[in-house]
Amino acid sequence: MTQILRRFTAFVEGYDTRLEIEEITPPLVRDLAEEVKSGGMLAPMDAPLGLQKLEASMKLNSRQKALMKQAGITPGKFVSITFRVVSISEIDGSQQNEVLVIKGRLNVDGNSWSANSASTTDYKIGSINYYQHRVDGALLYEIDIVNCICIVDGVDQWADLRAGLGL
Incomplete structure (x- = not known):
């Protein structure tokens, strides 16, 4: 019970949604893994190959x-x-205070419409190619898919891989 979410908003290309937004689902940062079991291994294990596709919604x-x-x-x-x-x-x-910055593509689901009721509109955010998450100004995640950058808690996890590729 130490930190309870009180308020949130989204700015979409500068448009402030604070009077309309009901719910947000931030991207999940998860390993993209493949099960590997070599002849000398006692049991299979997942080998991380990168990150799963980033998706969000509101x-x-x-x-x-x-x-x-x-x-x-x-x-x-x-x-x-x-x-x-x-x-x-x-x-x-x-x-x-948390700030999440996402660059992706919006898809709209107008849901069903009913007379005399507030209709909701769901927005799926796909094709995310950039994601940054800061908590009280400190960088938690910065993921740049195209440039192979994945910073977690201030540490660039893929710097050596980029260097090996000459990037």
Whole structure:
């Protein structure tokens, strides 16, 4: 109960969703692994080969043209989304601020429409090629898919691999 999420918003290409956003699902950073069992091994184990595809989503309680027009854009173009999250401790009242920056492509699911009710719109964020997550200004993740950069807690996990490739 030390840090309870209190408020959040998303800025999509500069558009502030704070009065409409209901839910966000940030990207999950997970190993892309393949099971390996060589002849001399006692049991198989997963060998990490990189990262799984990054995906995120958000849900708004309105139909927002400013966001809907960001879906279906030309190949090679990406949408910039910044999530800002504030958590406050129930123990000591301290505040924790998080900022997530994502560059990817929006896909819209208008869900069902009902008269006299707030219809929600789901946005899936796919083809993510850049993800940065900071907690109180400290870098937790910076993942740049195209440039083979994966920084976790300030340490570039793939620096040696890039150097070996001459990148």
